[in-house]
Every structure is written in C-alpha cells, then in structure tokens.
Amino acid sequence: MNKKKTRSTKFETNAVRAGTIRSSQGEHSESLYLTSSFIFESAEEAAERFLNQETGNVYSRFTNPSVKMFEDRLAVLEEAEECVATSTGMSAILSCIMSLCRAGDHVIVSRSVFGTTVKLFDNILSEWGLDVSYVSLSSKDEWQNSLKKNTKLFFVETPSNPLMEICDIQFLADLAHKNKSLLVVDNCFCTPAHQIPTRFGADIIIHSATKYLDGQGRCLGGAVLGNSFLMKKVRGFLRSGGTSMSPFNAWVFLKGLETLKIRMDAHSNNANKLAVWLEQNKKIEQVYYPGLDSHPQFELVKKQQNTGGGIVSFKVKGGKEEAWNLINNTKLLSITANLGDTRSTITHPATTTHSRLNQDQRDLAGITENLIRIAVGLEDIDDIKADIN
Numbered sequence: 334m335n336k337k338k339t340r341s342t343k344f345e346t347n348a349v350r351a352g353t354i355r356s357s358q359g360e361h362s363e364s365l366y367l368t369s370s371f372i373f374e375s376a377e378e379a380a381e382r383f384l385n386q387e388t389g390n391v392y393s394r395f396t397n398p399s400v401k402m403f404e405d406r407l408a409v410l411e412e413a414e415e416c417v418a419t420s421t422g423m424s425a426i427l428s429c430i431m432s433l434c435r436a437g438d439h440v441i442v443s444r445s446v447f448g449t450t451v452k453l454f455d456n457i458l459s460e461w462g463l464d465v466s467y468v469s470l471s472s473k474d475e476w477q478n479s480l481k482k483n484t485k486l487f488f489v490e491t492p493s494n495p496l497m498e499i500c501d502i503q504f505l506a507d508l509a510h511k512n513k514s515l516l517v518v519d520n521c522f523c524t525p526a527h528q529i530p531t532r533f534g535a536d537i538i539i540h541s542a543t544k545y546l547d548g549q550g551r552c553l554g555g556a557v558l559g560n561s562f563l564m565k566k567v568r569g570f571l572r573s574g575g576t577s578m579s580p581f582n583a584w585v586f587l588k589g590l591e592t593l594k595i596r597m598d599a600h601s602n603n604a605n606k607l608a609v610w611l612e613q614n615k616k617i618e619q620v621y622y623p624g625l626d627s628h629p630q631f632e633l634v635k636k637q638q639n640t641g642g643g644i645v646s647f648k649v650k651g652g653k654e655e656a657w658n659l660i661n662n663t664k665l666l667s668i669t670a671n672l673g674d675t676r677s678t679i680t681h682p683a684t685t686t687h688s689r690l691n692q693d694q695r696d697l698a699g700i701t702e703n704l705i706r707i708a709v710g711l712e713d714i715d716d717i718k719a720d721i722n
C-alpha cells in the first residue's frame with residue numbers, strides 16, 4: 334500500500350496532505366468524484382448502508398469522497414473535530430442555526446456581520462420563532478447585558494466587514510459557556526492561516542469557502558466546524574435539508590487550501606503596505622485595518638491574529654460623490670462585491686453589500702456614504718497604489 338502519513342503538527346504540511354483519500358489507482362493529486370450515487374455489492378449491503386451500520390457512501394447529498402477530503406483537511410487546519418461542507422456560506426449559517434436552535438430560543442448576533450446574515454436572521458429565522466438581539470461586536474457590556482436564560486448561541490465575525498472591528502474571542506467564549514451557550518465565529522476574513530478561533534474557546538466555526546478558501550473567485554461553498562456531537566446534528570440537517578456542497582466545488586476548494594497560507598501571507602503583506610500608504614494621504618479621513626498600530630484594538634489583534642489580513646477599508650473626505658468618483662476612476666481594481674480573490678476588488682458598502690439594511694442599521698454598524706472597502710489582491714502593490722492615486 335501507499336505510504337499514509339497525512340497528519341503533521343505544521344499547518345503548511347496539513348494544508349497539502351491532510352484528509353487525502355487515495356483510490357486503488359494510486360493517483361497522486363486528489364481525485365474528483367463526480368457521482369451522485371454509489372453502488373452496492375448486494376441488497377444486504379445496500380440495506381446496511383442505509384441503516385448506517387456499515388460505513389460507506391450512499392448518495393452525494395450525505396457523503397462524497399471529494400467533499401470528505403475537503404472537510405477533513407479544513408477540520409485539521411481549524412483544529413476542530415469535524416467539518417460539514419455546505420453549498421454556500423449562507424447555507425452554512427442556515428444549517429448551523431436550523432440544527433442547533435429551536436423556536437423560542439434566543440441568539441445574540443454582532444451588529445457588524447455580513448449584510449445577508451442580518452437578513453437571514455431578521456427575515457427568515459425570526460419568522461420561525463427565533464428571538465434575535467443585536468449588540469456591538471466589541472462592547473463587552475452589551476454582550477453581558479443581552480444574555481437571557483434561553484440564549485442558545487452568540488454569532489460573530491472577527492474582524493468584521495467592512496470596518497475591521499475585533500472581538501475578544503476568549504472573553505465571549507467564557508461568557509457564553511458560563512450561560513451554557515455556544516460561541517459561533519465566522520472565520521471568513523482571517524481563515525485558519527491567520528486565526529484559529531477554537532484555540533480561544535470558540536465552539537463553532539463558519540466559513541464562506543467562496544472567499545479565501547477558493548481564493549480565485551470560482552466556486553460557491555461553505556463549511557460548519559465543531560465537535561462531533563454538534564456536527565452530527567448539522568449533518569442530520571444537511572442530509573434532510575439538502576444544503577450539501579457539490580463534489581466539483583469541494584475539489585476546487587481542496588486545491589485552494591493547498592496554497593491558502595502563502596496566499597494569505599501575500600494578501601496581508603500587500604494590504605499592510607496599502608493601509609500604511611493610505612493613512613498618509615491627506616484626502617483620506619480614516620483607515621480601518623487591524624495591522625495598523627493605530628487600530629484601537631491593536632493589542633487584541635496581536636493576541637488573536639497572525640496578521641492584519643487582506644481587507645482594508647477607508648473613508649474619503651466628502652460623501653458618496655467623492656467615494657463613487659474614486660471607485661469610478663480606478664482602471665485596474667475590479668468593481669465587485671466579492672473578496673478573497675487574487676484580483677483586488679473595490680466596493681462601496683453602503684450601496685452594495687449593506688444596501689439592504691435600513692438607515693438605522695447602517696448607522697449603528699458605522700457604514701457611512703464615504704466608506705470604501707478594498708479586498709487587496711496579489712497584484713504588485715505599486716500598481717494597486719498607482720490605480721488608487
């Protein structure tokens with residue numbers, strides 16, 4: 334048989350080797366299993382598989398080897414027991430809440446989460462009887478004061494989009510656990526290459542694999558990670574709810590994980606240079622980047638994150654007109670709301686990613702009309718600066 338050492342204590346080794354399943358053909362690069370179902374040797378074997386008495390594949394809505402390789406590799410990188418891959422980042426959040434919460438449960442959500450996440454909680458999950466409170470991501474008092482006996486979980490993104498606010502993961506995990514609640518962290522912005530929330534006590538990790546895990550803007554996907562007990566529930570929801578990841582996308586993400594660390598380091602290096610340069614420009618009112626020592630939570634950033642990450646936001650002097658003017662005059666940067674691509678993207682959050690929030694929600698989240706977000710890509714930094722200049 335082939336040598337089978339696929340686990341290490343080192344991130345870079347696991348990123349290229351963990352979770353590999355090699356078929357009898359002995360392929361070196363992971364296979365793409367494009368099949369919806371799997372065959373059985375006999376009626377008896379089929380019956381046993383359906384009863385889960387025998388491990389093995391049945392149908393790709395539940396398990397597929399390409400998806401399993403992605404799940405196992407990401408679980409190792411996030412230092413979580415198990416991973417359940419989903420069709421999108423949003424379906425990861427939906428699968429997580431539907432499997433762990435019931436009507437009448439209370440959840441506390443950071444006000445600074447992805448716009449569609451707010452819509453999911455407000456327009457859909459609330460209609461199903463979930464009681465949702467919003468608090469400021471970094472205000473410890475607000476988290477403490479919003480706790481109820483029936484608070485099932487806390488939901489955060491850190492750093493937040495687009496203002497790069499940070500929360501103290503350890504503090505929130507301790508607070509949640511004292512109340513028998515769970516802490517859910519959407520780790521989309523840092524990825525495990527630069528932040529491992531389970532080390533600070535987070536119970537569940539959410540990913541939009543669409544972003545940095547793919548890294549080249551090709552596929553939609555997501556993931557939920559946590560201990561086996563919780564993930565068994567999430568997998569049960571996926572099996573009946575059908576929020577499964579496509580094997581093709583899983584294979585693309587698996588390849589993405591192999592270069593995650595070097596890409597994240599490069600994104601972050603570029604972003605850091607851009608943030609320092611923007612801070613010196615007189616036409617810029619304020620720069621939001623966790624890697625700057627002017628960031629109000631810089632000490633916490635150093636505790637939790639390896640780097641500042643790849644996203645820089647800033648406010649231009651003026652309003653929407655000045656912001657749109659800057660965006661419209663770029664020749665290199667792509668005007669698109671996506672992030673985590675090799676190509677730099679420029680976004681006006683107030684009228685795109687956060688446009689479906691009402692004015693009050695935008696004001697509370699600090700999304701002003703003069704705010705611009707850049708997801709810094711892998712182009713030469715001098716070309717990026719020249720374009721913005």
Ligand SMILES: *Cc1c(COP(=O)(O)O)cnc(C)c1O
Nearest residue numbers: 421422423447519521541543554
């Ligand atoms: C994009 C994004 C999502 C949603 O992911 P999709 O794959 O687009 O469904 C969730 N959370 C964060 C932080 C995101 O950036």
